[in-house]
């Protein structure tokens with residue numbers, strides 16, 4: 001194997017686990033702090049950075065740790081809440097008060113442990129936790145609500161809620177040895193004493209890392225990155241991000257245990273609706289909508305059409321769905337890059353970490369297709385480099401696609417535009 005492009009776990013979320021605030025909560029498709037640091041190292045200190053696909057706010061937090069300013073965007077309300085909690089400074093007084101109030105939470109938890117407290121409507125919940133553990137988690141949740149109220153914006157109590165989320169995942173049977181979250185065969189039973197010890201340990205570690213102030217500032221905003229964005233009139237000189245990849249990973253699916261327990265999500269229907277808003281989302285209702293999706297005629301790079309048609313031509317059972325999936329993914333990314341130009345300073349530098357993929361043996365070269373979008377949209381200095389191999393499958397890599405926002409007058413745009421549904425196009429073969 002070529003070591004240069006090995007699997008490099010230091011370039012994934014695994015590396016982030018031990019890193020203070022970065023390790024508070026995991027999102028499998030989060031990118032690595034190390035990678036972002038390497039990019040940010042070359043950024044001048046007075047720069048304003050944009051991350052249009054914030055996720056767990058890795059870019060925002062690295063920027064703030066390095067004394068820079070950043071705005072981050074996401075459409076997932078839980079990630080916006082988490083990102084802002086990660087990027088906030090906490091005063092000594094706030095952290096002291098939190099510790100004292102947290103002791104009251106644990107006393108209250110014992111008092112109500114035998115009551116029927118609220119449990120989230122997670123599908124097949126006993127696959128995650130046994131009834132015994134669930135009862136204790138539900139009591140702790142209720143005690144947190146009694147003391148602090150539900151999670152809300154901009155308060156130190158959110159640290160206790162983040163510790164609770166971490167506890168919820170650590171006591172569950174969730175396994176993280178795949179690209180997306182799966183399950184261990186068995187659930188472990190926890191006693192209340194064990195839960196208390198674990199929760200305190202997690203909260204203490206979180207409070208400890210929260211006590212170190214951030215030199216710069218970062219904030220996370222609820223915005224759809226396909227639309228033009230203007231926050232406080234800022235124009236950005238660097239965009240550092242990792243958008244969804246066209247690999248059918250659903251962030252809602254990955255985040256559902258946290259989102260249900262914190263009431264950011266109430267039902268499977270709502271989960272599907274949220275995933276439909278996400279670029280590359282295909283969970284629940286998002287799948288059936290994708291089946292019928294048709295472009296509104298947005299001009300897209302010519303190189304995309306043969307890829308979509310090749311997937312369609314495989315005539316596999318879900319070929320139409322997958323072809324539409326790929327088409328819509330690049331449609332949405334193109335729309336994003338098109339509107340992004342309005343938020344950029346002339347000369348702004350873009351770094352997009354993306355993965356390629358493959359559908360029924362048809363390779364989808366994400367990096368090349370995004371490069372083509374950038375070319376058509378008038379960016380210059382466009383290219384990509386391999387960051388790492390994504391798994392043992394030979395052809396899956398992660399790339400950094402880069403570009404500069406400066407008008408390139410030498411490139412003749414190569415577009416196609418089609419409003420027909422792919423089902424109609426099938427008849428053309």
Ligand SMILES: C[S@@+](CC[C@H](N)C(=O)[O-])C[C@H]1O[C@@H](n2cnc3c(N)ncnc32)[C@H](O)[C@@H]1O
Nearest residue numbers: 030031053055056058074075224225242278279
């Ligand atoms: C690959 S993740 C980003 C991971 C991030 N780099 C990290 O380290 O945690 C992509 C993110 O894009 C968000 N997203 C998807 N569609 C979006 C849209 N239309 N506008 C804004 N954010 C979107 C998802 O919610 C998800 O959090």
